[in-house]
Amino acid sequence: MRIGLTGGIGSGKSTVAAALARRGALIVDTDLIARQLTAPQGAALPAIAEAFGSAMIGADGALDRARMRTEVFAQPAARQRLESILHPLIGQTALAQAGIANPGQPVVFDVPLLTESVHWRQRVDRVLLVDCDERLQLARVMRRSGWTEAEVLRVMAQQASRQARRAIADAVIVNEEGIDLAALDAQVGVLWSRWWVDTH
Numbered sequence: 001m002r003i004g005l006t007g008g009i010g011s012g013k014s015t016v017a018a019a020l021a022r023r024g025a026l027i028v029d030t031d032l033i034a035r036q037l038t039a040p041q042g043a044a045l046p047a048i049a050e051a052f053g054s055a056m057i058g059a060d061g062a063l064d065r066a067r068m069r070t071e072v073f074a075q076p077a078a079r080q081r082l083e084s085i086l087h088p089l090i091g092q093t094a095l096a097q098a099g100i101a102n103p104g105q106p107v108v109f110d111v112p113l114l115t116e117s118v119h120w121r122q123r124v125d126r127v128l129l130v131d132c133d134e135r136l137q138l139a140r141v142m143r144r145s146g147w148t149e150a151e152v153l154r155v156m157a158q159q160a161s162r163q164a165r166r167a168i169a170d171a172v173i174v175n176e177e178g179i180d181l182a183a184l185d186a187q188v189g190v191l192w193s194r195w196w197v198d199t200h
């Protein structure tokens with residue numbers, strides 16, 4: 001079974017993915033793939049340099065992520081240009097990685113933009129949403145990444161709404177204030193039994 005794991009920035013997808021991995025799922029992380037495609041020698045760099053200029057590539061030969069973040073989250077047209085380069089490569093790489101799953105092993109695609117993407121919704125059998133209040137998303141990302149409030153809000157403004165995500169979810173993991181890591185893990189355990197253990 002192929003699961004699409006989604007949620008807004010900082011909602012807790014990576015934390016839930018780690019809990020699923022501990023139980024035996026193969027995780028395909030699209031943020032990580034995007035990072036690899038834009039690391040030194042990354043396959044996406046020539047097209048990015050052509051579309052955005054070679055100044056977007058840092059002295060270390062990798063994408064200048066902070067500079068690109070400022071550019072794309074301020075201008076939807078620039079974001080779409082970057083996505084049109086990266087998304088086909090991310091999709092291709094993700095499917096190739098899923099191909100190494102053992103027979104019967106659940107595959108979980110961690111895809112922040114799954115709600116926004118018809119392609120992704122067609123690639124998965126079920127959608128698992130990690131959901132939390134927007135204020136908590138903001139606080140978590142500011143704490144984790146050291147971004148300013150304005151930076152996080154700009155990213156959130158470019159993402160699907162909480163309602164839109166809930167509308168496409170088959171199951172929801174609640175990661176609100178007061179849910180500690182043990183309580184989050186317990187929800188993953190219940191879901192794992194329901195979707196994988198009880199059905200085999």
Ligand SMILES: CC(C)(COP(=O)(O)OP(=O)(O)OC[C@H]1O[C@@H](n2cnc3c(N)ncnc32)[C@H](O)[C@@H]1O)[C@@H](O)C(=O)NCCC(=O)NCCS
Pocket residue numbers: 008009010030031034063064065066068069072079082083086090111112113155158159
């Ligand atoms: C703009 C970039 C360079 C910023 O890099 P940076 O290291 O600062 O952030 P990082 O990659 O860790 O992303 C943090 C979060 O931002 C959000 N985000 C990333 N890209 C997008 C996007 N195109 N639209 C909306 N939200 C996005 C996601 O929630 C993601 O988890 C990078 O996010 C990127 O290359 N984005 C385009 C690729 C993409 O769409 N990735 C999403 C996974 S499919």
Ligand SMILES: Nc1ncnc2c1ncn2[C@@H]1O[C@H](COP(=O)(O)OP(=O)(O)OP(=O)(O)O)[C@@H](O)[C@H]1O
Pocket residue numbers: 007008009010011012013014015016031112140141144175179180181184
């Ligand atoms: N229930 C929780 N209790 C405490 N900390 C949490 C909880 N859930 C998530 N966090 C922390 O909040 C931050 C964001 O979580 P995580 O990285 O899992 O989110 P994400 O959805 O993968 O984010 P992104 O979209 O930016 O990749 C992390 O530092 C994580 O450790």
